[in-house]
Amino acid sequence: MTTEKKRKTQYNWKFKSNETDEFYEWFENQDNIALSLRKMVYHIIELYGTDSVLDHHVDKEMSRDMFILEALRGKEALTVKDSILSGGSPRIDSSIPEKRSSSVQEERPVSEEPNKPEAKSKVNYQEVNPKSIF
Known part of the structure:
Protein backbone atom coordinates (compact mmCIF):
# COMPACT_ATOMS: atom_id res chain seq x y z
CA MET A 1 0.00 0.00 0.00
CA ASP A 51 13.97 25.26 0.98
CA SER A 52 12.46 26.63 4.17
CA VAL A 53 12.95 30.37 4.57
CA LEU A 54 14.01 29.53 8.13
CA ASP A 55 17.04 27.53 6.89
CA HIS A 56 20.31 29.29 7.62
CA HIS A 57 21.49 29.61 4.00
CA VAL A 58 18.12 30.99 2.79
CA ASP A 59 17.90 33.39 5.72
CA LYS A 60 21.47 34.54 5.00
CA GLU A 61 20.65 35.19 1.32
CA MET A 62 17.49 37.10 2.23
CA SER A 63 19.36 39.20 4.80
CA ARG A 64 22.09 39.98 2.27
CA ASP A 65 19.52 41.06 -0.30
CA MET A 66 17.69 43.27 2.23
CA PHE A 67 21.01 44.83 3.26
CA ILE A 68 21.88 45.63 -0.36
CA LEU A 69 18.41 47.00 -1.14
CA GLU A 70 18.42 49.18 1.97
CA ALA A 71 21.85 50.55 1.03
CA LEU A 72 20.54 51.41 -2.43
CA ARG A 73 17.28 52.99 -1.25
CA GLY A 74 16.97 56.47 -2.72
CA LYS A 75 19.78 55.99 -5.22
CA GLU A 76 19.07 57.13 -8.77
CA ALA A 77 20.53 54.28 -10.81
CA LEU A 78 22.20 50.91 -10.44
CA THR A 79 24.11 48.87 -12.99
CA VAL A 80 24.94 45.26 -12.20
CA LYS A 81 26.83 42.91 -14.46
CA ASP A 82 24.94 39.75 -15.40
CA SER A 83 27.89 37.61 -14.31
CA ILE A 84 27.56 38.93 -10.76
CA LEU A 85 23.84 38.18 -10.63
CA SER A 86 24.35 34.69 -11.99
CA GLY A 87 27.00 33.97 -9.36
CA GLY A 88 29.79 33.70 -11.89
CA SER A 89 33.10 35.43 -11.49
CA PRO A 90 33.00 39.04 -12.65
CA ARG A 91 35.07 39.71 -15.73
CA ILE A 92 35.55 42.67 -17.98
CA ASP A 93 34.53 42.02 -21.59
CA SER A 94 36.53 44.36 -23.81
CA SER A 95 34.29 43.61 -26.80
CA ILE A 96 31.37 45.42 -25.17
CA PRO A 97 31.87 49.17 -24.80
CA GLU A 98 31.15 50.44 -21.32
CA LYS A 99 28.11 52.70 -21.10
CA ARG A 100 28.33 55.60 -18.71
CA SER A 101 25.24 56.42 -16.77
CA SER A 102 24.27 60.08 -16.80
CA SER A 103 23.80 59.85 -13.04
CA VAL A 104 27.47 58.92 -12.45
CA GLN A 105 29.67 61.93 -11.87
CA GLU A 106 33.18 62.25 -13.25
CA GLU A 107 35.99 62.01 -10.72
CA ARG A 108 37.65 65.30 -9.87
CA PRO A 109 41.06 65.74 -8.28
CA VAL A 110 41.06 66.59 -4.62
CA SER A 111 41.81 70.25 -4.11
CA GLU A 112 44.54 71.43 -1.76
CA GLU A 113 42.04 73.79 -0.14
CA PRO A 114 39.13 71.75 1.25
CA ASN A 115 36.98 74.86 1.92
CA LYS A 116 36.64 75.73 -1.75
CA PRO A 117 33.23 74.78 -3.19
CA GLU A 118 34.79 72.89 -6.12
CA ALA A 119 36.72 70.58 -3.78
CA LYS A 120 35.33 67.06 -4.04
CA SER A 121 36.63 63.88 -2.50
CA LYS A 122 37.70 61.11 -4.83
CA VAL A 123 35.53 58.03 -4.79
CA ASN A 124 37.16 54.69 -5.41
CA TYR A 125 34.65 52.44 -7.19
CA GLN A 126 35.44 48.75 -7.12
CA GLU A 127 33.66 45.68 -8.41
CA VAL A 128 32.05 43.87 -5.48
CA ASN A 129 30.62 40.38 -5.54
CA PRO A 130 27.37 40.64 -3.50
CA LYS A 131 27.85 37.07 -2.22
CA SER A 132 31.10 38.12 -0.53
CA ILE A 133 29.36 40.71 1.69
CA PHE A 134 28.23 38.10 4.20
Whole structure:
Protein backbone atom coordinates (compact mmCIF):
# COMPACT_ATOMS: atom_id res chain seq x y z
CA MET A 1 0.00 0.00 0.00
CA THR A 2 1.34 3.44 -0.86
CA THR A 3 1.43 6.16 1.72
CA GLU A 4 1.23 9.24 -0.50
CA LYS A 5 0.75 12.56 1.20
CA LYS A 6 -2.42 14.29 0.18
CA ARG A 7 -1.73 17.90 -0.77
CA LYS A 8 -3.59 20.45 1.24
CA THR A 9 -5.78 22.85 -0.67
CA GLN A 10 -6.72 25.09 2.23
CA TYR A 11 -4.65 26.58 5.03
CA ASN A 12 -5.80 28.53 8.05
CA TRP A 13 -3.63 31.29 9.37
CA LYS A 14 -3.97 32.69 12.85
CA PHE A 15 -2.18 36.00 13.37
CA LYS A 16 -0.09 36.58 16.45
CA SER A 17 -1.10 39.41 18.73
CA ASN A 18 2.27 41.13 18.28
CA GLU A 19 2.06 41.69 14.49
CA THR A 20 3.00 45.22 13.42
CA ASP A 21 0.66 47.90 12.13
CA GLU A 22 2.44 47.62 8.76
CA PHE A 23 1.59 43.91 8.66
CA TYR A 24 -2.11 44.62 9.11
CA GLU A 25 -1.99 47.55 6.72
CA TRP A 26 -0.45 45.32 4.02
CA PHE A 27 -2.95 42.55 4.74
CA GLU A 28 -5.93 44.90 4.55
CA ASN A 29 -4.67 46.43 1.26
CA GLN A 30 -4.79 43.09 -0.56
CA ASP A 31 -7.80 42.65 -2.84
CA ASN A 32 -7.25 38.88 -3.00
CA ILE A 33 -5.08 37.58 -0.16
CA ALA A 34 -4.77 34.08 -1.63
CA LEU A 35 -3.49 35.45 -4.97
CA SER A 36 -1.16 37.92 -3.20
CA LEU A 37 0.38 35.17 -1.07
CA ARG A 38 0.75 32.85 -4.10
CA LYS A 39 2.61 35.58 -6.01
CA MET A 40 4.89 36.16 -3.05
CA VAL A 41 5.62 32.44 -2.66
CA TYR A 42 6.50 32.05 -6.36
CA HIS A 43 8.73 35.12 -6.14
CA ILE A 44 10.54 33.64 -3.13
CA ILE A 45 10.90 30.29 -4.94
CA GLU A 46 12.43 32.04 -7.95
CA LEU A 47 14.91 33.93 -5.77
CA TYR A 48 15.78 31.38 -3.07
CA GLY A 49 14.47 27.98 -4.15
CA THR A 50 12.08 25.71 -2.30
CA ASP A 51 13.97 25.26 0.98
CA SER A 52 12.46 26.63 4.17
CA VAL A 53 12.95 30.37 4.57
CA LEU A 54 14.01 29.53 8.13
CA ASP A 55 17.04 27.53 6.89
CA HIS A 56 20.31 29.29 7.62
CA HIS A 57 21.49 29.61 4.00
CA VAL A 58 18.12 30.99 2.79
CA ASP A 59 17.90 33.39 5.72
CA LYS A 60 21.47 34.54 5.00
CA GLU A 61 20.65 35.19 1.32
CA MET A 62 17.49 37.10 2.23
CA SER A 63 19.36 39.20 4.80
CA ARG A 64 22.09 39.98 2.27
CA ASP A 65 19.52 41.06 -0.30
CA MET A 66 17.69 43.27 2.23
CA PHE A 67 21.01 44.83 3.26
CA ILE A 68 21.88 45.63 -0.36
CA LEU A 69 18.41 47.00 -1.14
CA GLU A 70 18.42 49.18 1.97
CA ALA A 71 21.85 50.55 1.03
CA LEU A 72 20.54 51.41 -2.43
CA ARG A 73 17.28 52.99 -1.25
CA GLY A 74 16.97 56.47 -2.72
CA LYS A 75 19.78 55.99 -5.22
CA GLU A 76 19.07 57.13 -8.77
CA ALA A 77 20.53 54.28 -10.81
CA LEU A 78 22.20 50.91 -10.44
CA THR A 79 24.11 48.87 -12.99
CA VAL A 80 24.94 45.26 -12.20
CA LYS A 81 26.83 42.91 -14.46
CA ASP A 82 24.94 39.75 -15.40
CA SER A 83 27.89 37.61 -14.31
CA ILE A 84 27.56 38.93 -10.76
CA LEU A 85 23.84 38.18 -10.63
CA SER A 86 24.35 34.69 -11.99
CA GLY A 87 27.00 33.97 -9.36
CA GLY A 88 29.79 33.70 -11.89
CA SER A 89 33.10 35.43 -11.49
CA PRO A 90 33.00 39.04 -12.65
CA ARG A 91 35.07 39.71 -15.73
CA ILE A 92 35.55 42.67 -17.98
CA ASP A 93 34.53 42.02 -21.59
CA SER A 94 36.53 44.36 -23.81
CA SER A 95 34.29 43.61 -26.80
CA ILE A 96 31.37 45.42 -25.17
CA PRO A 97 31.87 49.17 -24.80
CA GLU A 98 31.15 50.44 -21.32
CA LYS A 99 28.11 52.70 -21.10
CA ARG A 100 28.33 55.60 -18.71
CA SER A 101 25.24 56.42 -16.77
CA SER A 102 24.27 60.08 -16.80
CA SER A 103 23.80 59.85 -13.04
CA VAL A 104 27.47 58.92 -12.45
CA GLN A 105 29.67 61.93 -11.87
CA GLU A 106 33.18 62.25 -13.25
CA GLU A 107 35.99 62.01 -10.72
CA ARG A 108 37.65 65.30 -9.87
CA PRO A 109 41.06 65.74 -8.28
CA VAL A 110 41.06 66.59 -4.62
CA SER A 111 41.81 70.25 -4.11
CA GLU A 112 44.54 71.43 -1.76
CA GLU A 113 42.04 73.79 -0.14
CA PRO A 114 39.13 71.75 1.25
CA ASN A 115 36.98 74.86 1.92
CA LYS A 116 36.64 75.73 -1.75
CA PRO A 117 33.23 74.78 -3.19
CA GLU A 118 34.79 72.89 -6.12
CA ALA A 119 36.72 70.58 -3.78
CA LYS A 120 35.33 67.06 -4.04
CA SER A 121 36.63 63.88 -2.50
CA LYS A 122 37.70 61.11 -4.83
CA VAL A 123 35.53 58.03 -4.79
CA ASN A 124 37.16 54.69 -5.41
CA TYR A 125 34.65 52.44 -7.19
CA GLN A 126 35.44 48.75 -7.12
CA GLU A 127 33.66 45.68 -8.41
CA VAL A 128 32.05 43.87 -5.48
CA ASN A 129 30.62 40.38 -5.54
CA PRO A 130 27.37 40.64 -3.50
CA LYS A 131 27.85 37.07 -2.22
CA SER A 132 31.10 38.12 -0.53
CA ILE A 133 29.36 40.71 1.69
CA PHE A 134 28.23 38.10 4.20
